[in-house]
Amino acid sequence: MASLADLGGRARLAYAVTRSLGRRAAFEATYGSAPTHDLDAVLADPAVDAVILLTPPDSHRDLGGRILSAGKHLLIEKPAGLVTDDTRFLADQAKVSGLLVAPVLQxxxxxxxxxxxxxxxxxxxxxxxxxxxxxxxxxxxxxxxxxxxxxxxxxxxxxxxxxxxxxxxxxxxxxxxxxxxxxxxxxxxxxxxxxxxxxxxxxxxxxxxxxxxxxxxxxxxxxxxxxxxxxxxxxxxxxxxxxxxxxxxxx
The missing domain is CATH 3.30.360.10 (Dihydrodipicolinate Reductase; domain 2)
Structure with missing residues (x-):
């Protein structure tokens, strides 16, 4: 959130998504806005250009694939997948769709x-x-x-x-x-x-x-x-x- 704030007018947070009730409450208490649990609704919003995926590695292939299939650029926490094939899958899907995908290796x-x-x-x-x-x-x-x-x-x-x-x-x-x-x-x-x-x-x-x-x-x-x-x-x-x-x- 601090990094997004540093980007000023170059990026705007549209949604935060989590399945955890505790994390939703903590996020709302800290930042004043309530996250959603409905990823499908977020991905269906044409105003969303890109998604930052911050979940554990075992979910990256599935969630990353859904995000790219929805036509959204993807910044994904390291490692991009459990195994090399997961990373290749996401890279190939992004290439076919003309989207950007990158791991967080800053x-x-x-x-x-x-x-x-x-x-x-x-x-x-x-x-x-x-x-x-x-x-x-x-x-x-x-x-x-x-x-x-x-x-x-x-x-x-x-x-x-x-x-x-x-x-x-x-x-x-x-x-x-x-x-x-x-x-x-x-x-x-x-x-x-x-x-x-x-x-x-x-x-x-x-x-x-x-x-x-x-x-x-x-x-x-x-x-x-x-x-x-x-x-x-x-x-x-x-x-x-x-x-x-x-x-x-x-x-």
Whole structure:
């Protein structure tokens, strides 16, 4: 809601939809307007141009398909689906209908990431030689005690699909792709959950297959900023949280 308000006159909230009575009451108390439970009525309204889908991943294929079938553009919370075929289904449906569909992977639009992307695309950095990515985040057990969270049936996976996906999206964008060579995924001693909360991987990055590592977890108390270190021929670039540092070989 705060983000929509920031858009000023560029976007207007027409409806909020939820099946939960508690969430409807809380929304009305906070924002002064009552949500509806009737998604079909909302999708039938020609004044609605686009829908932001904020439901759990296991509902994305069905609800996303209904939204696109109604002729509405779709912004969908990550991950777009439980499995790759869910994402392909939505992408294909949008393409046939001439609609826009996108996942909420906003980190690549950070000013620091855009600045680094500009440096890399200019060729100033030279070729990519190596990569190290560390995502040392923390989630308490209470986070995973919510029904369905951290399960394959509702979320499709653990730290890689529901948390690290943001940083990995940036990493793929900056490096020109990631190919995993070997990986170790576990549920650590710090959590009781079905899916993984800790992953270590060996990978190659970009068209020159630069070697590197990825480590992602939600078991690192008290939560630390993610870091990406990109080693190029003529510079090393380090992104940490919202900041970026560029170390040129010539000073």
């Amino acid at each position: 980190h690549r639009f950070r000013p620091s990431v855009r600045a680094v992307e500009k440096i890399i695309s200019s060729g100033e950095s030279g070729r990519l030689c190596g990569v190290h990515c560390l995502i040392p985040w923390w989630r308490p057990q209470a986070y995973y005690d919510e029904p369905g969270r951290g399960t394959y049936a509702r979320d499709g996976g653990g730290v890689m699909l529901t948390q690290a996906i943001h940083t990995l999206d940036v990493l793929r964008a900056l490096c020109g792709g990631v190919r995993i060579s070997a990986a170790h995924a576990v549920t650590s001693l710090l959590h009781q959950m079905e899916a993984e909360d800790m992953v270590c991987a060996l990978a190659t990055f970009g068209p020159d297959a630069a070697p590197g590592t990825i480590m992602a977890t939600t078991a690192c108390f008290p939560d630390m900023p993610e870091t990406m270190t990109l080693i190029f021929e003529r510079m090393t670039i380090r992104l940490e949280g919202l900041q970026a540092q560029v170390f040129h070989h010539d000073g």
